[in-house]
Amino acid sequence: MDLSPIFISLKTASAAIVVTFFLGVLAAKGVAGIRHKAGKMILDGILTLPLVLPPTVAGFFLLYLFGVHGPVGRFFLEFWSVKIAFSWGATVIAAVAISFPLMYRSARGALEQVDPNLVYAARTLGMSEWKVFWKVSLPTALPGVVSGGVLAFARGLGEFGATAMIAGNIPGKTRTLPLAIYSAVAAGDREKASLYVLIIVLFSFGVVALMNYGALRKDDSPGQGRR
Numbered sequence: 001m002d003l004s005p006i007f008i009s010l011k012t013a014s015a016a017i018v019v020t021f022f023l024g025v026l027a028a029k030g031v032a033g034i035r036h037k038a039g040k041m042i043l044d045g046i047l048t049l050p051l052v053l054p055p056t057v058a059g060f061f062l063l064y065l066f067g068v069h070g071p072v073g074r075f076f077l078e079f080w081s082v083k084i085a086f087s088w089g090a091t092v093i094a095a096v097a098i099s100f101p102l103m104y105r106s107a108r109g110a111l112e113q114v115d116p117n118l119v120y121a122a123r124t125l126g127m128s129e130w131k132v133f134w135k136v137s138l139p140t141a142l143p144g145v146v147s148g149g150v151l152a153f154a155r156g157l158g159e160f161g162a163t164a165m166i167a168g169n170i171p172g173k174t175r176t177l178p179l180a181i182y183s184a185v186a187a188g189d190r191e192k193a194s195l196y197v198l199i200i201v202l203f204s205f206g207v208v209a210l211m212n213y214g215a216l217r218k219d220d221s222p223g224q225g226r227r
Contacts, residue, residue: 001195004172005180008091009200012176013156016095020152023096024103025145029133031104032111044108051101058097059165066093066166090167091174095156102155106148110141147211154207158200 027047034040050058066073066084076082084090114137122132138145160178167174169183177200184193 001192002171002180005175005177005196006199008088008173008175009157009177012088012091012095013153015092016099016156017149017153019092019096020100020103020156021149024100024148024152025107025138027100027104028107028111029137032108047104048101050097051105055098055159055161056165059094059162062090062093062097062162062166066090085166086168086170086174088167088173091163091176094162094166095159098159098162099152099155103148103152106151107141107145110144110148111137113144114140150207150211154204157203157207 031040031043031047034043063085064070068074068077068083068085070085073084076084084093118136118140119132122136127135158178159176160182163174163176164179169175169179175183177196181193181196181200184190184196
């Protein structure tokens with residue numbers, strides 16, 4: 001059995017979660033600090049949009065931007081001779097775009113639940129806004145942020161539609177596990193498809209188990225009441 005889809009999927013999801021984690025946390029901080037309700041609602045809707053759009057639609061927009069005739073893709077091709085579309089980097093872009101809303105929503109919810117008294121106390125001690133965020137808000141909201149990161153990783157691992165649009169289904173290069181399953185079914189190789197399905201189910205189950213373990217550790221930590 002060709003093992004390259006497994007390694008491509010893990011490499012893609014790992015690279016995507018690094019980008020998604022920082023972008024999601026920073027976006028959550030920015031939106032959580034907006035006081036204008038209408039502006040906050042509009043910006044939140046834009047950042048959450050990939051979560052509700054069909055992945056193929058999101059992939060179409062990505063292909064428009066990063067394709068050889070798109071504004072970003074043409075710029076990279078002309079100045080650095082780098083072709084983004086239908087490369088491994090395109091699989092990462094697709095995973096980031098689709099998994100970002102999960103990271104952003106989880107981080108925002110966790111940051112908005114931080115006790116305001118802790119933030120006010122840190123400010124009275126003379127801490128800057130960024131130091132308050134990194135030293136107080138983020139460590140307090142870390143369990144929720146980490147849960148969002150785990151979900152985003154799983155979403156990036158299972159991305160299909162947007163990846164097929166912008167990265168294609170190139171064996172050994174952009175063929176991730178979901179695309180390998182599709183190709184095996186299309187070729188009538190049900191045994192190979194079943195093995196790929198089993199692998200991705202095990203990965204997904206491991207993600208759920210990791211989240212549940214983190215939740216149990218949080219409930220059993222000092223200061224948390226046990227049920």
